Amino acid sequence: MASNLSHSAQDYLEAIFLLADREGLARVKEVAEHLDVKKPSVVSAIKVLMRKGLVVHQHYGCLELTSEGEELAKEIHRRHQVLYRFLHDILGVKAEVAEADACRIEHHISPQTLELLVKFVDFTESFPERDKTPKWLDYFQRFAATGEAPPCLQDSSRGCGCK
Amino acid sequence: MASNLSHSAQDYLEAIFLLADREGLARVKEVAEHLDVKKPSVVSAIKVLMRKGLVVHQHYGCLELTSEGEELAKEIHRRHQVLYRFLHDILGVKAEVAEADACRIEHHISPQTLELLVKFVDFTESFPERDKTPKWLDYFQRFAATGEAPPCLQDSSRGCGCK
DNA sequence: GGAAAAAGTTAGGCATGCGTAACTTGGCGG
DNA sequence: CCGCCAAGTTACGCATGCCTAACTTTTTCC
Structure with missing residues (x-):
């Protein structure tokens, strides 16, 4: 090909x-x-x-x-989709912006980055809990929206294994 | 500017x-x-x-x-650095590849994506545990390297809050 | 101080990728 | 069946961004 x-x-x-x-x-x-x-x-x-x-x-x-x-x-489109899912579903970029960014970025990622991104999105989205969102991602999205630190970081210097 | x-x-x-x-x-x-x-x-x-x-x-x-x-x-370089840190430190892309990808991608990300990426990298790297790596990231990196599911997914259908 | 080497510059060419203006073609309604 | 209009095409032209070849200037060093 x-x-x-x-x-x-x-x-x-x-x-x-x-x-x-x-x-x-x-x-x-x-x-x-x-x-x-x-x-x-x-x-x-x-x-x-x-x-x-x-x-x-x-x-x-x-x-x-x-x-x-x-x-x-299909291969080209696959890149596009992976990028879109990462930008939108994980980072939380607005749909139209994520779409536009994916369009532009798709031409510039190496095969290695593509495959790792695929794994990252799979890792994140195949999480099997009821609410479909890993806790760390919840925490990130809250952090992104409000600047609020994850709960486990608020009470002590000890980690809680959740992040 | x-x-x-x-x-x-x-x-x-x-x-x-x-x-x-x-x-x-x-x-x-x-x-x-x-x-x-x-x-x-x-x-x-x-x-x-x-x-x-x-x-x-x-x-x-x-x-x-x-x-x-x-x-x-400086602003341009900031984009570059954020991308590099994401690609290398989080995804685990090899240094030279991450560098090259960052070079090419830096021109194509919207301000919104840039800021969310900054937050994502900050969220991940400012994690304060001794080993400097959030557990979920450990799990991802193991998953990426070996395909092995996180431990909390191996033993039951119940999540453990670590991911 | 002057020649040779190195650095910088100019001129001109090529490829890509977009545009406008003017054309050809195909299909539809009268 | 024929003219018209939309779709498709062609023939340009322009901007970007790189190159090579040939030059000018600066630096080096004998």
Whole structure:
């Protein structure tokens, strides 16, 4: 799976993937709107993706991913999702901001960071208690919101093992 | 503090700041080496920074930040540091990789994410126990390394408050 | 003090990625 | 069936940011 794609090419690929997934097929105009660019920019980006065998597209027709393109798009989207979950679900960044940040950051994380982030999100979210939130995360979110220290730090210099 | 700086301009500013901080002054050649670009690239980047009043530099002389440039550089560097601490100290990304990722990501995080990340790192690192590591983080790091679940999840369906 | 080396600069080229303006094409309504 | 309009396309142009090659200036050191 050769990934010699520029950041912008990755964005186009991901957009086509999301649109096709959601509505069955993707069109130039929709991609342009989704990425907030003009149509000629989409066309020239598509040429690159076609040359790499990631997209099929006949003149004046609609856009489809090849299976290789779809694999790659899924991988790209996976990064996006992990980042979003970390930013939104753990850090508590507002949804729209987390979404925008994930878009921009996704192109810049190394495989190692990605995998550790996946583990971190899994570790946090697979916590099995009733309330679905680990205590330390509760404490963090309270701390972030109010500056209030976790309860176990308030009463003595001794830790309580909760953090 | 007008921050209409391109990503690359921010990199140059940060590099000058670090070099000047470390060695008293910065020179074109050093900046070039630090950023792994050629000298003419540095020269043209510096022109931009001079036009914005962030750097002083006389022909064939050495580089200095104005006070405004220094303010900005500190702010940029702060982002970098927070990211590095998160990636390295918490996620456990290898030092060189964390450094490289921080470099690239620093340009793409929103102020909101930055502040929450600061809080997250503070929350984690200001933990006062003897061993300097919160238990949950110990558990995460073990989980990341071995896939092993935290002890409190191994013996029953009941949580233990440690996570 | 002057030549050689090192540092800095300029000129000019290339790739990426976006834009506008002007065009072609495809499909729909009258 | 034909004109019209929206969608798609092409042909530019511009900004950024890097490069190499060739130059000028400064520094070094014999």
